[in-house]
Amino acid sequence: MDIYQLGxxxxxxxxxxxxxxxxxxxxxxxxxxxxxxxxHNKLTVVSSDMLIEGIHFxxxxxxxxxxxxxxxxxxxxxxxxxNAIPSQILLNIAVSSKFSSDAxxxxxxxxxxxxxxxxxxLVGGDTSSSVSGMTISCTAIGSVDKKKITRRDGAKxxxxxxxxxxxxxxxxxxxxxxxxxxxxxxxxxxxxELDNYKNLIEKQLRPKARNDIIEYLSRYNVIPNxxxxxxxxxxxxLGHISQSSNLGFKVFEEKLPISxxxxxxxxxxxxxxxxxxxxxxxxxxxLFSLSPENFKKIDKKESNIxxxxxxxxxxxxxxxCKDGREDELKxxxxxxxx
Amino acid sequence: MDIYQLGxxxxxxxxxxxxxxxxxxxxxxxxxxxxxxxxHNKLTVVSSDMLIEGIHFxxxxxxxxxxxxxxxxxxxxxxxxxNAIPSQILLNIAVSSKFSSDAxxxxxxxxxxxxxxxxxxLVGGDTSSSVSGMTISCTAIGSVDKKKITRRDGAKxxxxxxxxxxxxxxxxxxxxxxxxxxxxxxxxxxxxELDNYKNLIEKQLRPKARNDIIEYLSRYNVIPNxxxxxxxxxxxxLGHISQSSNLGFKVFEEKLPISxxxxxxxxxxxxxxxxxxxxxxxxxxxLFSLSPENFKKIDKKESNIxxxxxxxxxxxxxxxCKDGREDELKxxxxxxxx
Numbered sequence: 015m016d017i018y019q020l021g022x023x024x025x026x027x028x029x030x031x032x033x034x035x036x037x038x039x040x041x042x043x044x045x046x047x048x049x050x051x052x053x054h055n056k057l058t059v060v061s062s063d064m065l066i067e068g069i070h071f072x073x074x075x076x077x078x079x080x081x082x083x084x085x086x087x088x089x090x091x092x093x094x095x096x097n098a099i100p101s102q103i104l105l106n107i108a109v110s111s112k113f114s115s116d117a118x119x120x121x122x123x124x125x126x127x128x129x130x131x132x133x134x135x136l137v138g139g140d141t142s143s144s145v146s147g148m149t150i151s152c153t154a155i156g157s158v159d160k161k162k163i164t165r166r167d168g169a170k171x172x173x174x175x176x177x178x179x180x181x182x183x184x185x186x187x188x189x190x191x192x193x194x195x196x197x198x199x200x201x202x203x204x205x206x207e208l209d210n211y212k213n214l215i216e217k218q219l220r221p222k223a224r225n226d227i228i229e230y231l232s233r234y235n236v237i238p239n240x241x242x243x244x245x246x247x248x249x250x251x252l253g254h255i256s257q258s259s260n261l262g263f264k265v266f267e268e269k270l271p272i273s274x275x276x277x278x279x280x281x282x283x284x285x286x287x288x289x290x291x292x293x294x295x296x297x298x299x300x301l302f303s304l305s306p307e308n309f310k311k312i313d314k315k316e317s318n319i320x321x322x323x324x325x326x327x328x329x330x331x332x333x334x335c336k337d338g339r340e341d342e343l344k345x346x347x348x349x350x351x352x
Numbered sequence: 353m354d355i356y357q358l359g360x361x362x363x364x365x366x367x368x369x370x371x372x373x374x375x376x377x378x379x380x381x382x383x384x385x386x387x388x389x390x391x392h393n394k395l396t397v398v399s400s401d402m403l404i405e406g407i408h409f410x411x412x413x414x415x416x417x418x419x420x421x422x423x424x425x426x427x428x429x430x431x432x433x434x435n436a437i438p439s440q441i442l443l444n445i446a447v448s449s450k451f452s453s454d455a456x457x458x459x460x461x462x463x464x465x466x467x468x469x470x471x472x473x474l475v476g477g478d479t480s481s482s483v484s485g486m487t488i489s490c491t492a493i494g495s496v497d498k499k500k501i502t503r504r505d506g507a508k509x510x511x512x513x514x515x516x517x518x519x520x521x522x523x524x525x526x527x528x529x530x531x532x533x534x535x536x537x538x539x540x541x542x543x544x545e546l547d548n549y550k551n552l553i554e555k556q557l558r559p560k561a562r563n564d565i566i567e568y569l570s571r572y573n574v575i576p577n578x579x580x581x582x583x584x585x586x587x588x589x590l591g592h593i594s595q596s597s598n599l600g601f602k603v604f605e606e607k608l609p610i611s612x613x614x615x616x617x618x619x620x621x622x623x624x625x626x627x628x629x630x631x632x633x634x635x636x637x638x639l640f641s642l643s644p645e646n647f648k649k650i651d652k653k654e655s656n657i658x659x660x661x662x663x664x665x666x667x668x669x670x671x672x673c674k675d676g677r678e679d680e681l682k683x684x685x686x687x688x689x690x
Contacts, residue, residue, distance in 0.1 A: 041395065042503065045504075045596070046434070046503050046504050046505075046580075046596075047399060047429075047430040047431075047433040047434055047504070047580055047581060048397045048398055048399035048430050048431055048433075048434045048436070048492075048494070049397070049398050049399070050395050050396070050397055050434070050501060050503075051395065051396040051397070051398060052395050052396070052498075053391065053396060054393070055392070055393070057379065057388050057389065057390050058388070058389040058390070058391060058396055058493075059386045059387070059388055059389070060386055060387050060389060060398075060440070060442060060475070060476065060491070060493060061385060061386035061387070061442075061476060062400075062442040062444055062476060062477050062478060062489070062491050063444065063478045064444040064445075064446055064478045064480050064487070064489055066446050066480060066481075066482050066483065066487070067483070068483040069446070069480060069481055069482060069483060070480070091385075092385040092386050093385075093386055095385040095386075096384070096385055096386045096388070098386070102398070104398060104399075104400040104491060106400055106401065106402040106489050107402075108402055108404050108407070108487070137398070138398065138399060138400060139400050140400060140401045140402045140489075142402050142404060142407060142408070143404075143407055144404050144407060145404065145405070145406040145407060145484075145485065146483075146484070147483065149402070149404070149446070149487050151400070151402055151444050151478075151489035153398070153400050153442060153491040154386075155396075155398060156386075160390075163388060165380065165384055166383075166384050166385070167384075242384075242385055243385060258383070258384075
């Protein structure tokens, strides 16, 4: 059905049916002027992000279901990076008349999967028409005990810098998708070859938010001194902690968790794998710092956490290369208006 | 300066300086992955809205400062309509390269005025580039005692239906602006004549959220049984309460607060003033229902509140015309995808 046949209130009704509230804290969900949330004595944590067709995603290779999923994930990731647990989201979408109601439902199917997987309720938002293309704005709300919150300004000298999972995959996935798109435009009879790049593409199209790391640290009673998620690229996000905490750092090239795949495909694409791993955004891994005492407490292997360096008193941002040479780590992460 | 010279993080720094946190509940504002809010034992109320150039506003007659102001107001209005007090907002904007940094600062000047006027902190959001035009998404957060909250599903039979201020002005203001724009396109040497329409245009470009009504009712210890703000048009918004509360209503034409100006300009524009007043959106007046006992308590004149009818047991939506004839009140309010 055409979205214009269904109408705004018809669409909202359908969304409301699809997203019944499940959390105890969601007192009122979709359908009133505002949602009502009850957090008792905890701190409320709120984050909001916008995704715009042609800037943040390209629908020619981004399936709508994955887009719905990712729209939620990028916001939940911000809540996890405060060491908080997300519980509700509000989602605004604007679409032009080129979208069918089935396309919108597919998008919301992805939203639904993310909500179920991460146990959050969709409690509000706005549906609107647009002049062209699709725009998504998501706000995530979570809560946390006052003592557990992790900010980017809390890093201490000698803190061990840790990163979850591995880096560079999402960016290489994007490079592959863009290459196959441009090949397809040149020769529409060529089928895109994506099988060899599954792990890279999946990280780009369907990233995970690292709630498992939050739960893992909590099991060991470990609270990071600082934490951010890697959305702009690890060099840029490390710079955010460094600047906010007024510290320098030393990071070791050989300690960076970069998969064989990223190295191999970088060669294939004729790009520098180290630069891709350091500057590629949209990883949604957690980057955090632990006191040496806390670092000893955790089992790094079990949790897939890599120590990559430490924070220092001085303000130098240093990358120690494999050959022992020390370079200044400059960030070339994704910035808008650049 | 070009927004692309300033860069994303440069822009965020400027915004951060402009919006220091003032509320006790704003523990952490702009600059981390999420904002942190402390509401103690109150309920949290959250609402989010999106405004898109070419759909919700036309920059050829909408000054950016007013747009910044209105972007905040439309969301605060949603929080007030839950009988809650807003305390924080998050604002996402996406702009194309046609916008200078001065233009963006002008927009944020309007945001700042609204924040100061309504005593709310800007605590987060996202700044992004766009393919074309400007998109704004605002999320407002507030809090309220459990006993004071007003939902749209709480209306009771015989409740007196009340509306603050007057209706139809915002819509007529929009009609005037569109007429002057089309005259200007036809003949660019004509200066738009707007002096006679100041009250109408101001309501369209710089609406107020009715926190004064919330404070007024609170002074009289009166809690409405139901409340919404008039964003879609009074007939549509009345329909929302009616449907959610499973009640009908009787509304009296002669009781509707429609200014002489709206009647006069409707005639000039050859439109029906009653239809404009009933279906025109973006009024941001409050529409609420009071038990007859509570209604007796308040001084209607002092507060500029008009009783316009009452809710009924049956599901009939009735407009009683001036001549005593009864019509079904159908809503033709603004709906997207229609």
